[in-house]
Amino acid sequence: MFDILSFIPRAIVQGVPLLLGSTGETLTEKSGNLNLGIPGVMYVGAIGGVIGAFFYEQSLPSPEAIVPALAVLIPLLCSLLGSLLMGLLYCFLTVTLRANQNVTGLALTTFGVGIGNFFGGSLIKLAGADVPSLALSATSGYFSKSLPVSSAFGKLFLSYGFLAYLAVIIALAASYILNHTRTGLHLRAVGESPSTADAAGINVNRYKYVATCTGSMIAGLGGLYYVMDYASGVWSNNGFGDRGWLAIALVIFTIWRPNVGVLSSFLFGGLYILHMYIPSGMNLAVKELYKMIPYVVTIVVLIITSMRNKRENQPPAALGLAYFREER
């Protein structure tokens, strides 16, 4: 029997990292930067939080001395700093030096995962644990704290840590900013036609930097949520899986609309874990087929939006292109 009441909350917690990742990537892409380094950025966001939490926990004389505000703020700031540095690196390479965005992005993904595994491995050694993972349950407890309501309604809507609600708020705010403010209008113009934006007096490079770095920090929060809330503070190398790529697929799925991303990310989260809920017996091959569903859905969406050929549903026209004013 398909247990919908337990499936939906699990789909949502799976969806939150995707939502943060795709909101960040959407903002980035709206500025014309195709940041394929998002998996790496999210990974660095996660390890940043872990490093912060680890050293905070280590510095405590006893587990009882933990201060809730610091337990949340230190990992949060470390995570933001890590993903901000990744965003800055990407911008410096692609905007200032005008390097190829695809190559830079892919390099950052490899780089970010490598950094994460390096520090992750080092911390595991420092902690001297006998399993290849690191448990930060004390700080993690503050990230996953939710209201103690046990009705069906509470289970569906109130059983998540604060980052989940923050993710939805960020997505809706990003959507509002993009569509209803001057900043959003300018950002869209930069992504569609940087030379037009430039001629209109918009500082193209500044918009690209700010959007990409903000996007990276939002995406990094996705990594933080994954490790501190979803994984209950347990870090193991490569545990993050392919969620970063899924977040990029989600950007296409939502046709570059963060507000659509809220429900779509939960849908993707559901599809991502669907294989655990559908009895497939011992046949592992069928399970693997179910795991493909999110990607198949993305391809279907690509086909449909391409066939509809509506201009508003296309990626930003200058996506992936470097801009140089005196080039012609």
Place this chain on the structure above:
Amino acid sequence: MDNKTAAVKMRNITKTFGPVVANDKVWLDIYRGEILALLGENGSGKTTLMNMLSGIYFPDEGEITIDGKEVVIRSPKDAFDLGIGMIHQHFKLVDVLTAAENIVLGLEGKLDLKAAAEKIRSICDAYGFEVDPNQKIYDMSVSQKQTVEIVKVLYRGADILILDEPTAVLTPQETDKLFAVLRNMRDDGKAIVIITHKMHEVEELSDRVAILRHGQFIGDMPTKKTNAQEMTNMMVGHAVTLNIDRPEPKDARPRIEVKNLTVRSIDGILKLDGVSFTANSGEILGIAGISGCGQKELLESIAGLQPVESGSIEYIEDDGRREQLIGKDPLSIAQMGVALSFVPEDRLGMGLVANMDLADNMMLRSYRRGKSFFTDRKSPKQLAEDVVRRLDVNTPGISTPVRRLSGGNVQKVLVGREISSAPTVLLTAYAVRGLDIHSSYTIYDLINKQKAAGVAVLFVGEDLDVLLELSDRILVLCGGKVSGIVPGRGAKKRDVGMMMTKLGGDRQHA
């Protein structure tokens, strides 16, 4: 006495791009209440000069004063603040945004599109524009987009307007409308600079002309005191004749026979409807019509690039053998000697690869030749050098990427390559689009040489005056139908113009 003070004074302006000197110590004065025509051949630095005024480029040397005050224009925003607005040749508009959104782009303050729409309407009423603030740019015609551009600079309170070849993409009617608006603005006390190649427009519209040649300022004078011949001589640097040759066709024989050609676009719109005509060898068949009346589809059907719904296109050999072109692939049609040179609105869209150099672009036509596994790189290089020399292409060398050349030079490369393939049929569309007068005449000359060599030339043009002077016969298209075929000699501009807008013109009244 001269009661006007210069709104803009540019002094000793120099700008270089690498080894290329685009502007060399240029002086220019712009006055309010006056329309200044800025003339010069392609690559003479007109656009560069104006780009420095609008903040796109920054001058290497020289000073700019606005209303007597020396200013530094570092960015387009600085230019707006000084009341300078430029309408670029390639529109600076974001396709997926609405007219209003494009117009307020880059401004500060709270985003209030309703108030913006109000202000846009009031500007439109004041000068006689028609703009729907909520229409998306991709839904607009070229002339509507241009209107949005003009409203955009007025919205910012610009009183010094620069228009870079505004009429290059407009129909004669749209041009008249634009000129009326420009005169309105001049009478309103605005300073207007217009860059154009069309002499009759300069004479019709401008109060004063300023001339640049090879990046240097040659001189300026009131339009009334000069004429097309003198202005052309100043632009080119030596005397040129402004008459287009039209030798009698020799030994004209049917070469291409088109019967009842019907073509539909992918969206199912009828583009050509029962078109029939014969093109003769050694003859120029001019094709006139308002843009988008099927000219492109006609040439592309002959070249095999366009699926045909019904009808026939026959190629007639010298010995009278006939061959059906419909159903053949473009490659075998090209091998029969049918060459197509189509210059699209953006010039680069068809036929040339922007990032490849001149020699490689020549090779796009010839790479299949030769039996060796390796391509022959020598002859394209020679051809490139030949084209550069004969057509006087302004380029640092043949290994320069085409995208770095100015628009007119790009076109010379394209037309030069097509002509060099020694075709028996030459299909050319908008061959002189955006070209200066000197280069245009070089192209007319080349086409006439092809005609003398017995080539059947189909010449799609937008400038009716040229069509009337160059063509042996003129086929007039109107909404995809043949409105009439008239002999070029003795045809009246007015009659052809009528046939362009109405099937058969006003024959019924005659």
